[in-house]
Amino acid sequence: MSAALTDVLHVRTPEGVSFDFRIASPVIRLAALAVDWAVVMAAWSLIAVFVRVLSAFNEDLTGMVAVIAYFLLSQGYRIGAEWIWRGQTLGKRMLRLRVVDEEGRRLTFEQVAMRNLLRFVDALPLAYMVGGVFALLSPRGQRLGDLTAGTLVIWEPVEPMPDFDIMRGEKYNSLRAHVPVMARLRQSIAPEAARTAWQALLRRDELDAAARVRLFAELAAYFRAMTRVPDELVDGVSDEQFVRNVVDVLYVTRG
């Protein structure tokens, strides 16, 4: 099976916690490769300027420096970058990719060197065809160099800190004044419904006004249908505020 963005590396840590690394698709990796190629070319352009200046003093020696510098830059850039930046080159940093070992750990130098030295075969016959075929066929999207070095490339999307402020209890919650209603809500509402309401509150700003009103009206109607709520507890309370109050009751225990 080809490696899509949703393919994961499941890790269970010695601390007994499980989580998933998302395996990068060959397409994103190709984009990172293109960026790295551009980086090498840009760096070489800069070096070439110095080479031209220095060649006025000693053309022969400068020629030697240029040949070796290009070789080291083209062959060594990825090894150096991945070793120093913990599995990342500039292209990988830009696309939020990282090379890790097959257990999700940081790489040893041997792994970094091996996966990059094997690029020679992966790049054959042209445009990384061998590496691409291996990456498409491998369940973990590994090219030949990765398979040899025991490494894989993961995608680390930005995970912003969720907005937990909706749980802050500064606002008055009319439901809390009625203990039997609280008990009935907690008893009757399924976890899936509670989670849906929680997510609706978290993402409410992403909705347009009409959709937002409609969604919270549906949720409020659903919760009202689940348990009888005295009118005095919901008088003057908008559907969205009612849903917020229900979620507050479900998730928060106040001392």
Place this chain on the structure above:
Amino acid sequence: MIVNLERFIALERPRWERLDAMLSRISEDPWRRLPFDEVRELEGLYQRASADLARLGTFAAEPEARRYLENIVARGYTEIHGAPDKAERFRPGAWLARTLPTVWRRRAQAFWFALALMTAGAVFGGAAIALDPEAKAALIRLPKLQGDPAERVAYEEKSHGKDLVDRKARFSGMLMTHNTQVTLAAMAFGMTWGIGTLILMFHNGVILGAVAADYVMAGQTKFLLGWLLPHGVVELPAILIGGQAGFVLAGALLGRGQRKGVAARLNAVKADVVTLCFGAALMLVWAGLVEAFFSQYHEPVLPYAVKIAFGSVELTALVLYLAFSGRGAVTGTRT
């Protein structure tokens, strides 16, 4: 499902944010060495975040918070359970004096196999030239070597090495990089179950044998030795070491007589393969310098006896180095 999520989040959130910030700083500045207190704090925060992730999983309350925590625990895991710190690992002197020759000896069987293949190729190339001189055009592609060896020797001795005036250094750089590419290719082709490495070793042997036979048959043996020995006694072993690395890889891939899985077998040899590659590359730097600055001068500028003696000394030193340096030290991995 009834949990005091607000209290849990309010209590733990500052620690998550602190861990997130520490991991971001480490990622942005890889050279920074964490003070001991920060290392302890990082580990403590990571352990705590792991426990929080486990708790949040049992609450089954909030996928976004879980994803966020998973992300920082995953990053922390990579840092804390990663490879040992690089700065404490590599010592060039010890690597050169012990690691490289020890690894070479440990994997000597693959070296002898590469040497046998190159020798077979050389015999084939030499025999082809001896039996069919017209094969020269097909076997030796370098224009400089396609002419009559006696004419070339006469020209070289007359030119006093002027052909390379003002381009020796550049020539040296080109030799280094080209030969290193050939050597790395010999290693990388090991992943074709050794077939690519085998062909490369044999092919290099064919060219070498053909050139040698051509010069010997033309009565230019002394020139040949004086020309090839100074750099060849280092360059050829370096390419053979590339082949050795390739066959070590191929051996791990084939796994004859081993019970471990292919991933475990490759894992067991990769440190040795990388050591051999870097060793060969280092040897090729020396060979490139010698070839450009020494090998291209012939009599009367440099007597052949001096060049042959120089090559012999190099070969002896290399053999002694690979055979005896670092004996008794235990380094690298074993299978």
